[in-house]
Amino acid sequence: MTAWAHALAKALNGERLSAGDALALSQCNDLTLLGAAAHRMRLRHNPEPVVTYIVGRNINYTNVCWVRCRFCAFYRVPGSPEGYVLSVEEVLRKVGEMVAHGGIEILLQGGLNPRLRIEWFEELFGAIKSQYGKDGVILHALSPAEILYIAHISKLPLTECLLRLRAAGLDSIPGGGAEVLTDRVRQQIAPLKTTADEWIGCMREAHRLGIRTTATLMFGSVDTWEDRIEHLLRIRALQDETHGFTAFIPWSFQPDGTDLGGPKAGSFDYLKTLAISRIVLDNVPHFQVSWVTQGPRIAQIALTYGADDFGSTMMEENVVSSAGCVFALGVEEIERLIRAAGYEPCRRTTQYTRLGRG
Amino acid sequence: MPQNKLLEESISDPALRPILDRVLAGERLSREDGLTLARTRDLSGLGTLAHIVRRRLHGNRTYYVRNQHINYTNVCCKHCLFCYFAKNPKDGGPEPYVLSPAQVRKALLRYGDDHVREIHIVGGVNPRLPFDYYLELLATVKAVRPAACIKAFTAVEIAQIAECAGKPLPDVLSELRQAGLEAVPGGGAEVLSERVHDELYPRKLTPNEWLAVSRAIADAGLAQYATMLYGHIETDEERVEHLIRLRALQDATRHFLAFTPLSFHPQGTYLDHLPGPTGQDDLRMIALARLMLDNFPHIKTFWVMNSSAVSQVALCYGADDLDGTIEEYQITFEEGRFGERRQYMTRDELLRLIRETGHVPVERDGLYREVQA
Numbered sequence: 001m002t003a004w005a006h007a008l009a010k011a012l013n014g015e016r017l018s019a020g021d022a023l024a025l026s027q028c029n030d031l032t033l034l035g036a037a038a039h040r041m042r043l044r045h046n047p048e049p050v051v052t053y054i055v056g057r058n059i060n061y062t063n064v065c066w067v068r069c070r071f072c073a074f075y076r077v078p079g080s081p082e083g084y085v086l087s088v089e090e091v092l093r094k095v096g097e098m099v100a101h102g103g104i105e106i107l108l109q110g111g112l113n114p115r116l117r118i119e120w121f122e123e124l125f126g127a128i129k130s131q132y133g134k135d136g137v138i139l140h141a142l143s144p145a146e147i148l149y150i151a152h153i154s155k156l157p158l159t160e161c162l163l164r165l166r167a168a169g170l171d172s173i174p175g176g177g178a179e180v181l182t183d184r185v186r187q188q189i190a191p192l193k194t195t196a197d198e199w200i201g202c203m204r205e206a207h208r209l210g211i212r213t214t215a216t217l218m219f220g221s222v223d224t225w226e227d228r229i230e231h232l233l234r235i236r237a238l239q240d241e242t243h244g245f246t247a248f249i250p251w252s253f254q255p256d257g258t259d260l261g262g263p264k265a266g267s268f269d270y271l272k273t274l275a276i277s278r279i280v281l282d283n284v285p286h287f288q289v290s291w292v293t294q295g296p297r298i299a300q301i302a303l304t305y306g307a308d309d310f311g312s313t314m315m316e317e318n319v320v321s322s323a324g325c326v327f328a329l330g331v332e333e334i335e336r337l338i339r340a341a342g343y344e345p346c347r348r349t350t351q352y353t354r355l356g357r358g
Numbered sequence: 359m360p361q362n363k364l365l366e367e368s369i370s371d372p373a374l375r376p377i378l379d380r381v382l383a384g385e386r387l388s389r390e391d392g393l394t395l396a397r398t399r400d401l402s403g404l405g406t407l408a409h410i411v412r413r414r415l416h417g418n419r420t421y422y423v424r425n426q427h428i429n430y431t432n433v434c435c436k437h438c439l440f441c442y443f444a445k446n447p448k449d450g451g452p453e454p455y456v457l458s459p460a461q462v463r464k465a466l467l468r469y470g471d472d473h474v475r476e477i478h479i480v481g482g483v484n485p486r487l488p489f490d491y492y493l494e495l496l497a498t499v500k501a502v503r504p505a506a507c508i509k510a511f512t513a514v515e516i517a518q519i520a521e522c523a524g525k526p527l528p529d530v531l532s533e534l535r536q537a538g539l540e541a542v543p544g545g546g547a548e549v550l551s552e553r554v555h556d557e558l559y560p561r562k563l564t565p566n567e568w569l570a571v572s573r574a575i576a577d578a579g580l581a582q583y584a585t586m587l588y589g590h591i592e593t594d595e596e597r598v599e600h601l602i603r604l605r606a607l608q609d610a611t612r613h614f615l616a617f618t619p620l621s622f623h624p625q626g627t628y629l630d631h632l633p634g635p636t637g638q639d640d641l642r643m644i645a646l647a648r649l650m651l652d653n654f655p656h657i658k659t660f661w662v663m664n665s666s667a668v669s670q671v672a673l674c675y676g677a678d679d680l681d682g683t684i685e686e687y688q689i690t691f692e693e694g695r696f697g698e699r700r701q702y703m704t705r706d707e708l709l710r711l712i713r714e715t716g717h718v719p720v721e722r723d724g725l726y727r728e729v730q731a
Contacts, residue, residue, distance in 0.1 A: 297637030
């Protein structure tokens with residue numbers, strides 16, 4: 001029996017995989033076998049024939065960022081004439097449009113903008129909550145890199161920064177900016193960004209304070225399978241400690257228009273990475289498909305590779321669309337794709353509480 | 359291939375387990391097996407079964423071709439409801455055209471690439487074109503691309519060519535062959551079902567007529583491809599029936615090279631109220647075809663319709679051929695009509711898609727002869 005077949009048998013048995021097992025599994029190109037093992041792990045966490053999704057909106061409050069990640073086509077450096085910061089009124093208008101569409105989750109992310117200190121966020125969050133809190137709007141906002149930077153320029157300890165943001169209305173933290181949590185990869189693609197330890201440290205603190213978060217993986221740039229697996233094992237170790245991650249979302253680097261450039265990982269690599277992530281992360285309850293990067297056809301297929309959630313309706317997307325990746329999906333189409341895959345669609349909150357028909 | 363126990367454990371639908379035994383034993387699958395496969399919700403299990411067969415036939419090899427499509431006319435008297443070419447210009451359909459031999463020559467030379475190994479020629483069924491037009495078309499292509507294999511005129515077009523020539527079908531096929539025709543593309547069969555024929559394309563060849571023309575194509579010593587247009591009104595039974603009818607003909611003729619499921623795209627047709635197939639439907643059809651068509655050497659995934667993303671994954675669901683670079687395909691999508699969709703791929707892109715799956719790319723010509731580097 002090959003090493004990967006041995007690892008796959010272990011996974012099918014429900015045993016936890018070691019780093020060596022996971023690496024062996026990455027040698028398997030029998031995609032459907034990986035899918036079957038990932039689906040078994042999905043059923044362990046989510047046995048019902050239901051696929052959830054959330055009606056929400058993505059808002060990018062600023063594109064100004066000094067970090068210059070080489071995989072990003074969205075940012076503009078401070079001082080650039082193409083830089084923008086949305087006003088509170090503009091953000092409120094966007095939130096209002098989402099509420100009118102029956103949406104509940106605002107995914108709010110931007111750049112590391114030296115002009116935006118904690119007071120700016122407190123005012124923004126406060127305005128959103130006072131106007132739309134009654135509509136149940138959930139603020140899923142600010143990746144660890146942003147939070148650590150806000151704490152830094154506001155001269156606050158991380159804990160205090162998180163507590164103040166939460167007091168102002170922060171409900172949950174998206175797992176963006178993780179990219180690949182190995183310093184070898186980060187040195188090459190984002191040398192000025194938070195280190196892997198800092199990202200993990202910020203999430204640990206958020207979880208300790210009771211703030212739930214997601215985690216992501218951006219693969220397909222300079223990373224090897226060793227890097228991807230190290231990333232997964234770091235997430236798994238923190239999850240063992242805190243149980244604060246609600247979901248994991250792998251997606252592929254979109255190279256067009258970025259400094260890094262190069263070829264784009266294919267759908268094969270996406271499904272394989274999704275499946276191995278689902279198998280290895282035996283303690284993370286939910287896995288989202290990335291229809292924004294993979295398109296509706298592959299996203300639907302991903303429901304047989306361990307994913308149990310279709311993510312957010314988004315309404316607008318500005319980051320990967322800057323890198324030439326443009327897909328749009330409405331609620332009806334998301335529900336059709338889920339039903340055609342043999343599942344019942346169900347709306348959810350950011351915390352994965354299922355909602356009735358609304 | 360991993361041991362059988364692992365395969366068994368990876369198949370979650372118990373109804374697929376007896377089929378696994380038959381697949382491992384290399385036995386022919388029945389109509390009932392076909393229906394079980396068409397209806398299972400265990401898409402991974404279905405793919406696993408199809409991949410066993412694909413591996414047995416082709417190992418790690420995945421074929422591709424450097425080819426060019428020529429759609430010589432969009433004028434068509436068949437008015438099939440699923441076809442964008444059938445749509446009247448005043449309803450948003452395309453403006454009618456017929457390419458002259460000079461225009462075809464120009465289109466062929468546009469890419470200045472003598473590595474092209476297959477010229478794929480199909481068009482509407484245009485009763486105004488004389489027999490000489492087709493002979494001249496073939497002669498033009500042969501003169502410009504002598505190294506390329508000419509794959510031209512579906513069975514439906516061939517029936518029309520015989521009619522305009524006013525000669526018996528075998529004579530016409532022999533003349534076309536002498537003019538350079540080597541293989542016949544698979545379009546026009548749609549779904550080999552009398553019911554679907556009568557509802558969507560009543561003016562086209564009936565299923566029995568299509569099969570009869572195909573038999574004549576085989577008798578003339580020509581190779582042929584086969585397709586099925588799926589994802590509109592056909593039932594699971596009709597899908598399986600289509601494959602069984604093709605399989606039966608192939609038992610007798612052995613002249614089919616490959617089968618390609620064609621994913622229906624409703625946009626811009628008279629059936630645009632239908633949603634069209636999903637990514638899972640596309641993989642299911644590839645796998646079903648690989649398992650039922652045990653006497654077809656190749657299963658091809660047509661990336662123009664399936665998308666390159668789904669086609670790459672289809673290489674693990676029974677497909678062994680990614681088709682080609684494809685220049686100038688106009689039937690499903692007119693250029694720019696649906697925004698971002700591209701009608702060509704570079705060879706490097708094709709190679710990268712194949713290699714990422716762990717497969718070895720093999721360049722072929724229109725008759726699946728390996729092209730030596």
